Amino acid sequence: MNQIRGGVFTRADARACGYPDPDIDSLLDTGGWRRIRPGTYAPHQTLTLVDDEMLHLRRLYHVLRRGEPGLIASHQSAAALHALPLWGLDLTHLHLTTRTGRAGLHAGGIHRHVRDPVGPGVTVWNKLRLVSPARAIAEVAATSPLAPAVVLTEAALYAGLVTPADLKRAANHLATGPARAHRALALAGAASASVAESRLRLILTEAGLPTPSPSLPPLSEEHCMDLATCNLWFPDERTVVEFEARNPFWTEEFDDYPSEAADRAFGALAPGDPEPPEPLEYCWISWPDLDDPTQVVADIRTAFTRASRRTGIHHFSPDRPRRSPRRHLIPPAGVPDQPG
Secondary structure, eight states: OTTTTTSOEEHHHHHHTTOOHHHHHHHHHHTSEEEEETTEEEEHHHHHOOOHHHHHHHHHHHHHHHSOTTOEEOHHHHHHHTTOOOTTOOOSSEEEEESSSOOEEETTTEEEEEOSSOOSOEEEETTEEEEOHHHHHHHHHHHSOHHHHHHHHHHHHHHTSOOHHHHHHHHHTOSSOHHHHHHHHHHOOSOOOBHHHHHHHHHHHHHTOOOOBSSOOOOOGGGOOOTTEEEEEETTTTEEEEEEOOSBOOOOOOTTOOHHHHHHHTTOOOTTOOOOOOOOEEEEEOTGGGGOHHHHHHHHHHHHHHHHHHHTOOOOOTTSOOOOOOOOOOOOTTOOOOOO
């Protein structure tokens, strides 16, 4: 509910999200929701914390409801309405697409994107016009820095809002920047479960480091981690990279999740699986560390080197440049060797 119009919503908004009237009245009576004005409510926690994302959503809702007809929320503004994480994105301006008018920045912090026709992927939710998640992600990927675009894409993949095919089609229909969008989308995967993990995996990919294993490492009690900590397991390098699971992605949880799938998700071995090797080295990456990718790469490479020395096994990258064999020139018979 917090994502409808920046934490402030009407009874009709709540009904559109699946809340029946008895549940709405119960939340109001117990203090979970507070009345802002007749027919308008807000969650109690939203009243105590207002960030840039909330302000952006409130301004956006006001413009879409009371602005000129034909305005469509797009780019990061549409991503905000779809409840996707906006880490690293510029929320200074509202991004709106329309058929007419002058493109560019306008008064009131509105960035107007003019496109006639407006293109595919436009939908209406609770009387608000906005582009689909796939189109919003493609638009952000074509206009924003790489890391925030990859984070946004991986969050949508993790939540099941889009598929790679959806993203590819949306990028193909962009009026500007399709090549840039395709590059960002190609770097995104479905393995990340938080903003921190998405940023870390992108750093690994751009540095050419090995891809972590999809399974969890066999951890001793000494290295069992709390819920705020996650890890990436590199079995060939015998190294675990631990990091803060900051800003987790949202996903739908099902009550009928099979126990076998849960065991596999948490690293349990299936019958016949070989016993994984024990980790030899651990590398800790904090949330502030991710702002310095060069140092993150150096720390992980150092951990790999320490583990390699302890095992006595050296791993060489197949992409490393090969040295040409040194050739010893043998002078012809009867020709003295040249000095020096």
